[in-house]
Amino acid sequence: MTLATAAEAVLAAAGRDALEVFALSRRVRTRRWRGDEPAGELLRHERGIAVRVRREGRVGLAAACGPFDAADLVASARVAARSGPAFPSSFAEHPVASEDAAAGPEAPDKCSEPPVRELAQRLHDRHPDARLSLQFVESEEERLILSTEGVRAYDCRRATMVRAIASRADSGEVLDLFYEAPWPADSTDVDALLRWLVLRLRWTRRRAAMPCNDLPVILTPRALDALVAQPLAAALAGPALLDGTSFLSGQRPEEPSVRGLTLLDDPTLTGAPRSRRFDDEGVPTRRRELLRRGVVAGYALDLSAAERLGMESTGSAWRRWDAWPAAEPATLVVHGGSTDVTRLLGTWPRAVLIDEVAGEWFSDVGEAGVAASAHLAFLVEGGEVVGRVRGVSLSAARDDLLRGEVVLSQEVAWVGDRALLPWVHAAGLAVSDADV
Amino acid sequence: MTATRGVLEQVSGAIDRLGGELARPGVTGMDARFEVQRWRRLTLIDGLVVESAIVDLSVAAVGLPGSPQRFAAVDDLDAASEQLAMIRRLSPPLALPARTPVVDHDGLRPLPDWPDLDTVAGVLATYHDVALEVAPETRSYRSFYEDRRRIVWYGSSDGTSIVQTFTDASLIATIRTRRLERTGFSFASVAAANPDGLLSSDAPVRDAAAQARHLLEAEAVEPGPTTVVLDPHMTGMFAHEALGHLCEADYLRERPEVAALMAPGRTVASSLLTVVDDPSRAGLRGTYRYDDEGTAARPTVIVEEGRVARYLHSRATAAHFGVLPTGHARAQDCRYTPLVRMANTYVAPGATPFDVMLDDVDDGLYLTRPMGGETRIDSFTFGANEVFRIRGGRLHERVGSVLLVGDLFETLTAVDAVGSELAFETSAGGCAKEDQDALAVDSGGPHLRIRGCQVSPL
Numbered sequence: 001m002t003l004a005t006a007a008e009a010v011l012a013a014a015g016r017d018a019l020e021v022f023a024l025s026r027r028v029r030t031r032r033w034r035g036d037e038p039a040g041e042l043l044r045h046e047r048g049i050a051v052r053v054r055r056e057g058r059v060g061l062a063a064a065c066g067p068f069d070a071a072d073l074v075a076s077a078r079v080a081a082r083s084g085p086a087f088p089s090s091f092a093e094h095p096v097a098s099e100d101a102a103a104g105p106e107a108p109d110k111c112s113e114p115p116v117r118e119l120a121q122r123l124h125d126r127h128p129d130a131r132l133s134l135q136f137v138e139s140e141e142e143r144l145i146l147s148t149e150g151v152r153a154y155d156c157r158r159a160t161m162v163r164a165i166a167s168r169a170d171s172g173e174v175l176d177l178f179y180e181a182p183w184p185a186d187s188t189d190v191d192a193l194l195r196w197l198v199l200r201l202r203w204t205r206r207r208a209a210m211p212c213n214d215l216p217v218i219l220t221p222r223a224l225d226a227l228v229a230q231p232l233a234a235a236l237a238g239p240a241l242l243d244g245t246s247f248l249s250g251q252r253p254e255e256p257s258v259r260g261l262t263l264l265d266d267p268t269l270t271g272a273p274r275s276r277r278f279d280d281e282g283v284p285t286r287r288r289e290l291l292r293r294g295v296v297a298g299y300a301l302d303l304s305a306a307e308r309l310g311m312e313s314t315g316s317a318w319r320r321w322d323a324w325p326a327a328e329p330a331t332l333v334v335h336g337g338s339t340d341v342t343r344l345l346g347t348w349p350r351a352v353l354i355d356e357v358a359g360e361w362f363s364d365v366g367e368a369g370v371a372a373s374a375h376l377a378f379l380v381e382g383g384e385v386v387g388r389v390r391g392v393s394l395s396a397a398r399d400d401l402l403r404g405e406v407v408l409s410q411e412v413a414w415v416g417d418r419a420l421l422p423w424v425h426a427a428g429l430a431v432s433d434a435d436v
Numbered sequence: 437m438t439a440t441r442g443v444l445e446q447v448s449g450a451i452d453r454l455g456g457e458l459a460r461p462g463v464t465g466m467d468a469r470f471e472v473q474r475w476r477r478l479t480l481i482d483g484l485v486v487e488s489a490i491v492d493l494s495v496a497a498v499g500l501p502g503s504p505q506r507f508a509a510v511d512d513l514d515a516a517s518e519q520l521a522m523i524r525r526l527s528p529p530l531a532l533p534a535r536t537p538v539v540d541h542d543g544l545r546p547l548p549d550w551p552d553l554d555t556v557a558g559v560l561a562t563y564h565d566v567a568l569e570v571a572p573e574t575r576s577y578r579s580f581y582e583d584r585r586r587i588v589w590y591g592s593s594d595g596t597s598i599v600q601t602f603t604d605a606s607l608i609a610t611i612r613t614r615r616l617e618r619t620g621f622s623f624a625s626v627a628a629a630n631p632d633g634l635l636s637s638d639a640p641v642r643d644a645a646a647q648a649r650h651l652l653e654a655e656a657v658e659p660g661p662t663t664v665v666l667d668p669h670m671t672g673m674f675a676h677e678a679l680g681h682l683c684e685a686d687y688l689r690e691r692p693e694v695a696a697l698m699a700p701g702r703t704v705a706s707s708l709l710t711v712v713d714d715p716s717r718a719g720l721r722g723t724y725r726y727d728d729e730g731t732a733a734r735p736t737v738i739v740e741e742g743r744v745a746r747y748l749h750s751r752a753t754a755a756h757f758g759v760l761p762t763g764h765a766r767a768q769d770c771r772y773t774p775l776v777r778m779a780n781t782y783v784a785p786g787a788t789p790f791d792v793m794l795d796d797v798d799d800g801l802y803l804t805r806p807m808g809g810e811t812r813i814d815s816f817t818f819g820a821n822e823v824f825r826i827r828g829g830r831l832h833e834r835v836g837s838v839l840l841v842g843d844l845f846e847t848l849t850a851v852d853a854v855g856s857e858l859a860f861e862t863s864a865g866g867c868a869k870e871d872q873d874a875l876a877v878d879s880g881g882p883h884l885r886i887r888g889c890q891v892s893p894l
Binding site: 063 | 479493511556807813814819841
């Protein structure tokens, strides 16, 4: 049974109830290498179908993976609706530009083989004691959304991600350096990946001590993502706004400051793995500012959250086949500034560069502050990284992080598949080392 | 949802079909699994249902044991048969030691009845009232209830055929309080095989609300090294995250650098510490009779008196390291290939009663209500939500939540007392590894005392 015939069968079983069908097929091929030696290949294909039924003012979801009967599936959704919520009171109503579901996905372009041998050789030339592990993950995802209220939305999206780990054992310590980005993309080719790994392997060769705690802090894109972008995205998404837990709850758009951070959610970004024309409820997507110079400018909402908040869906619904939609941004973007990274690092005689943090997720989005430890932190002197510092803790008031003065690098880099961010000096962040 | 056929009929059909394929002459070294899983989910925000779902999963998997690249998971038996034939045609079986086949179909019985979702929603709504009563400053209350039932068949071309049934219900409630500029956060996290038992008491929610309220006025701790005493739940989390994952043999096979740190016999912790993983321990979330490769469950001592003793193994990793499998090949469900995973991990009890352990602490912290943690080989960050000051050998006032950070092996070596009691605190959630994120596990232990542990306020 194809995705389209399965979904149509469920739609036909709607009876007089309002009904929405979400059918998903996801194929993933993961290839792994150790050095330039193949280390395995895994293929996964998952198909599932979910139906939401609105009956007597309440909505329930039933889902199935495997053989199913359309009438039974709809009946289960009606059972779930008996104890379900009143929202959304209508499913998406506006047809969106859609590919042809019956035709299925187009044949993929022929993929070029990943340049594994070149990567391994070039890394070995620079750092013979480092071991490279590589993963290339190719995915193809078909989505079909139908509703009794007129939505028919189908697309097929493909993406490839590269994950690299450079490992080195050094005086009893094992260090793993992780890299993850879309492949290929403008900023993630062989040179970019190598530059990333080689720099960090060099920086971690030497140890340094924090001379004092009162140092300016620079965040790499990865640290900016963990400390600022993702928590902010969570705080501006439906669930946190609904129950008032977001530290930004109650903030409404106002006159922006001149210094703070501007953050976009861009589902239209070319080449981004999470870009799409409609969300998982069939609502059209568009590029939106979430934060404008430190002040709330927008939200990420699905149909239910939007209705309960008295707002419109922002086309931010994401879902698995077996669960209700949840709102989250597609791709978080902070545009680069006017300073290149080298100049940014050299702005102060001494600074701390934070590259990887741990434990930031313990800080609840309802808290006004954030605390974390720095897993990878470096001391910078005269614009040069002089060595890795350990035992560094980080803390900040979230408002200071967003509204305080920021200096952004020209260069931007992918952080996984979710964010494209620059390096940044954030005035609101404090570091401390217990040994200082 | 109601499937087209009854659950037992589906499982029996899979045993006949795939078991028949495995029993054909010339088929060797092949595994097959089939699973029917059903779950129900409710999410409430501030006492009102926001999500209600009923989900059915029916999936078959075939492959060579221990070979993720020779594995296929499909959602119908015809496709499973085709995949089995194709893998057999293309791939020679892995060289694994022969074993005595087991046939055990005790688990082939009807899944227990479901609790009525309306009733569950009513109970969860009253828990919201309880939270408001205990903590009037509550500004947000969320609860998440999930009830799963699984019936799983495992078959092998060596004649092994096993059916097991699993039930698992869990409740997570999060409570956020606010008074002026101060905020508090705490949670209740409980799980049980019997959903009726799970919702029989509002005490976990009551305690969590009280803690969220206390945090509104709790003093923040000073960052720096201090003596900490971990409660059994914190101890279990520490054992799981810090030592358990480092003893998973599939990871160590891939990572010779880490295997060198965890070489058998190497001292990695205080000689007072012995750590065990036991999937055969009755009544816990990680309990099973056979793992997903048909190996019988049994306890494995991974760290004995501070030294690495054994790793946790699947059949393939056991063959690689030249030892016997330990029964730790587990998959989240049949959509996934089995990996080496923990089940019920605990620190073995020592000799120090809790009050004696406190007696020797002039100034320190007592940590409870673990918030989870993350480790990066030899460094760790763990969170404790509920913390009490220890002064003069006695527990005193609650203070703010803390982060524990530091070098893993240094910290484990600094354990200087192990409690004499053993407790498991079955909580919701699961263990994540690679692309599998919700495997039911449990952990526990006695109280532990660690000197010079780095803490910072959360």
